[in-house]
Amino acid sequence: MSTKLLHLACFMLFWPFVVNVSLKIVNGVVVEPHSLPYMVALESTINERTIRCSGSLIETNKVLTAAYCVYGAKSVSITLGAHNLDEKEETQLKLTSTNFTIHEDYEDDTHLNNIAVIHLEKEVTLTDSINTISTPTLEDLLVSYNDDTGLVSGWGRYNDTIPDYSDVLRKIEVTIIPYLACTISYLGQIKSSQMCTSGMQDGQNICLGDTGSPLVVNGTQVGIASYGSDFGCSVGMPGVYTRLTSYFFWLTRV
Ligand SMILES: *[C@@H]1O[C@H](CO)[C@@H](O)[C@H](O)[C@H]1NC(C)=O
Ligand SMILES: *[C@@H]1O[C@H](CO)[C@@H](O)[C@H](O)[C@H]1NC(C)=O
Ligand SMILES: *[C@@H]1O[C@H](CO)[C@@H](O)[C@H](O)[C@H]1NC(C)=O
Numbered sequence: 001m002s003t004k005l006l007h008l009a010c011f012m013l014f015w016p017f018v019v020n021v022s023l024k025i026v027n028g029v030v031v032e033p034h035s036l037p038y039m040v041a042l043e044s045t046i047n048e049r050t051i052r053c054s055g056s057l058i059e060t061n062k063v064l065t066a067a068y069c070v071y072g073a074k075s076v077s078i079t080l081g082a083h084n085l086d087e088k089e090e091t092q093l094k095l096t097s098t099n100f101t102i103h104e105d106y107e108d109d110t111h112l113n114n115i116a117v118i119h120l121e122k123e124v125t126l127t128d129s130i131n132t133i134s135t136p137t138l139e140d141l142l143v144s145y146n147d148d149t150g151l152v153s154g155w156g157r158y159n160d161t162i163p164d165y166s167d168v169l170r171k172i173e174v175t176i177i178p179y180l181a182c183t184i185s186y187l188g189q190i191k192s193s194q195m196c197t198s199g200m201q202d203g204q205n206i207c208l209g210d211t212g213s214p215l216v217v218n219g220t221q222v223g224i225a226s227y228g229s230d231f232g233c234s235v236g237m238p239g240v241y242t243r244l245t246s247y248f249f250w251l252t253r254v
Pocket of ligand 1: 099119254
């Protein structure tokens with residue numbers, strides 16, 4: 001099932017829905033403009049299809065994203081400093097890159113090792129709207145982040161009845177769940193190099209995250225949104241992420 005999962009994942013961002021009829025509106029909330037200055041919007045053309053994803057600025061010349069977002073692409077369009085992608089905001093910086101490092105063991109069918117770094121030609125100048133986010137350090141390598149609350153944000157789909165992407169950046173808070181709970185949901189397909197967030201909490205159900213979106217705990221990016229389930233929304237399937245602590249050494253090399 002996983003190939004289909006990821007294809008969906010890039011088209012749908014934050015597909016929460018109301019599980020019961022309480023008037024709890026569960027779609028992600030629009031962020032305070034430019035409050036998450038590490039967020040990067042990405043667009044690439046893969047097999048003649050336009051793929052929209054998110055990424056994060058981890059160094060002044062490096063954007064971290066999912067391998068899926070650039071695998072097979074010749075170049076990628078990058079927008080930094082954005083809140084509303086449909087507007088020409090003064091804060092925005094648009095770049096293109098043809099230089100990416102995709103994890104050498106990325107598997108397009110299982111989406112294992114779904115991690116890539118996009119190299120920017122020049123270092124970008126940091127502003128109030130463009131800034132880096134930290135990734136786990138050596139001391140964090142054994143941290144599981146289980147039960148921690150993670151922040152995920154992106155410009156993808158935000159309402160299951162509207163096929164459009166969001167023009168503005170939205171965010172949602174989700175709980176990171178233990179490995180066992182996740183791998184049971186995905187019939188044993190989850191590996192220790194992945195991590196998951198709850199598909200169902202407080203009457204809200206996150207089906208899919210924007211591929212490449214950073215999962216942030218206490219100001220540090222700990223995951224990269226990888227995929228959700230195409231039959232998952234109604235059964236509360238977890239969101240699946242690449243676990244950054246598993247790629248600490250890889251990240252020091254790229
Ligand atoms: C790609 O980026 C890396 C890291 O900055 C750099 O070492 C390499 O020379 C770049 N490759 C090309 C073809 O520009
Ligand atoms: C989704 O869009 C539909 C159609 O515009 C609207 O009626 C509904 O309230 C929206 N749902 C949410 C959760 O915003
Ligand atoms: C969050 O980060 C701050 C500063 O890095 C640290 O002092 C604090 O203990 C962290 N909180 C949690 C819950 O990890």
